[in-house]
Amino acid sequence: MPALPPIRPEDERCAAKDGPHGAFDPRGEPEGPALFGYLLRLGDDSLILGQRLGEWCGHAPSVEVDLSLANMALDLIGQATHFLNRAGEVEGKGRDGDRLAFHRDVLDYRNCWLVEQPNGDFAQTMARQLFFSTWQKLLCARLVSSAEPTIAGVAEKAVKEVTYHQELAAQWVIRLGDGTEESRRRIEDGLAWNWRFVPELFEMDDLASFMAERGIGVDLAAMRPDYDAQIAAVLAEATLEPPADQRPILGGRRGHHSEHLGHLLAAMQFLPRTYPDAVW
Amino acid sequence: MKADLIDEAGPIWQVLEGVCDPEIPVVSIVELGIVRSVDPERVVLTPTYTGCPATQVIERDVRAALDAAGYRHVRIETILSPAWTSDWITPVGREKLRAYGIAPPGRRAVACPQCGSTSTEEISRFGSTPCKALWRCRDCAEPFDLFKCH
Numbered sequence: 001m002p003a004l005p006p007i008r009p010e011d012e013r014c015a016a017k018d019g020p021h022g023a024f025d026p027r028g029e030p031e032g033p034a035l036f037g038y039l040l041r042l043g044d045d046s047l048i049l050g051q052r053l054g055e056w057c058g059h060a061p062s063v064e065v066d067l068s069l070a071n072m073a074l075d076l077i078g079q080a081t082h083f084l085n086r087a088g089e090v091e092g093k094g095r096d097g098d099r100l101a102f103h104r105d106v107l108d109y110r111n112c113w114l115v116e117q118p119n120g121d122f123a124q125t126m127a128r129q130l131f132f133s134t135w136q137k138l139l140c141a142r143l144v145s146s147a148e149p150t151i152a153g154v155a156e157k158a159v160k161e162v163t164y165h166q167e168l169a170a171q172w173v174i175r176l177g178d179g180t181e182e183s184r185r186r187i188e189d190g191l192a193w194n195w196r197f198v199p200e201l202f203e204m205d206d207l208a209s210f211m212a213e214r215g216i217g218v219d220l221a222a223m224r225p226d227y228d229a230q231i232a233a234v235l236a237e238a239t240l241e242p243p244a245d246q247r248p249i250l251g252g253r254r255g256h257h258s259e260h261l262g263h264l265l266a267a268m269q270f271l272p273r274t275y276p277d278a279v280w
Numbered sequence: 281m282k283a284d285l286i287d288e289a290g291p292i293w294q295v296l297e298g299v300c301d302p303e304i305p306v307v308s309i310v311e312l313g314i315v316r317s318v319d320p321e322r323v324v325l326t327p328t329y330t331g332c333p334a335t336q337v338i339e340r341d342v343r344a345a346l347d348a349a350g351y352r353h354v355r356i357e358t359i360l361s362p363a364w365t366s367d368w369i370t371p372v373g374r375e376k377l378r379a380y381g382i383a384p385p386g387r388r389a390v391a392c393p394q395c396g397s398t399s400t401e402e403i404s405r406f407g408s409t410p411c412k413a414l415w416r417c418r419d420c421a422e423p424f425d426l427f428k429c430h
Contacts, residue, residue, distance in 0.1 A: 154330065
């Protein structure tokens with residue numbers, strides 16, 4: 001009697017879409033819980049902003065803008081998939097990226113406040129995108145040399161995509177700022193709304209420092225001068241003044257979020273929570 | 281030994297040359313440069329874009345093609361690094377893209393795939409898929425897809 005063919009990883013994935021991604025051996029990873037938390041920060045930033053941009057689908061001012069926002073969302077959700085799948089492996093409790101995305105509550109999310117902010121009008125969305133993509137581009141350029149291979153691999157791909165996001169956002173901020181009286185007023189309001197969430201991007205708390213010391217993460221605070229210079233250059237071309245400094249808001253990295261995240265999750269998680277057996 | 285490996289991998293490459301990109305059915309995944317390596321044990325693929333939905337379809341199509349050709353034991357692996365670049369699209373792949381109406385990626389002026397004019401302009405930085413942008417020819421006025429330089 002011929003032997004049965006071996007079960008391959010892709011067979012298992014097909015058979016159990018929602019199943020565990022494979023046991024993780026924690027012996028080689030003394031920093032497991034910290035690495036898990038760090039991967040959640042990276043993955044949640046991309047996931048939540050991807051979901052926000054997806055809300056524009058079918059509502060953007062023109063079909064070209066609709067395509068742009070949906071494509072950027074796709075890039076971000078792709079990054080999130082890789083980061084969260086890896087987070088699930090590191091955690092070793094059988095959760096995969098989908099499980100982490102659809103079955104965690106607000107307090108367990110580790111994204112920054114900026115990405116969960118409502119879209120507002122198109123100008124407010126573009127202001128948020130400029131602030132985030134400029135930061136994410138600087139971050140990915142440094143994470144390319146991360147000691148964690150998945151982070152380095154995703155960063156290497158993402159840096160090219162995020163450069164595109166940053167350019168697109170910068171072009172729109174310039175066009176709106178240097179446009180009509182109405183477009184200028186809107187982009188000024190959008191920049192002012194989002195500005196208070198920018199300092200959190202550079203916060204070096206214990207976890208961020210721990211990861212940076214091990215060569216897995218980066219020194220975020222050291223990115224600030226480059227960031228400020230790049231934002232200033234775009235605003236100058238847009239003939240806009242930098243927004244006035246406001247009291248920074250922190251806490252997203254430790255699970256304290258604005259009221260907006262719960263509403264976002266309610267929409268995003270409805271189907272897998274209501275129909276736990278649903279598969280694609 | 282090395283010659284044996286090449287002999288065994290050769291037919292697998294041929295199988296992969298028959299697997300087309302689901303979004304651009306005129307080019308094979310080999311011509312797109314997303315097959316990174318092949319040996320008798322495994323096929324290594326790399327996605328074009330992090331979030332490209334075609335990645336999963338491609339993996340499924342490769343699996344089906346390998347199984348149909350009797351290579352059930354050959355594993356499929358995905359690697360992210362080194363990151364895919366549009367420079368890996370082969371010259372044959374570029375020509376097929378152009379003939380299909382998609383301007384191939386390049387560092388020089390974008391030529392209209394319909395009339396060849398280089399008097400062209402970008403309409404939208406993003407197109408119908410993550411890998412394409414929407415352009416227009418100023419001479420023949422036709423819109424066309426540009427495979428982005430990535």
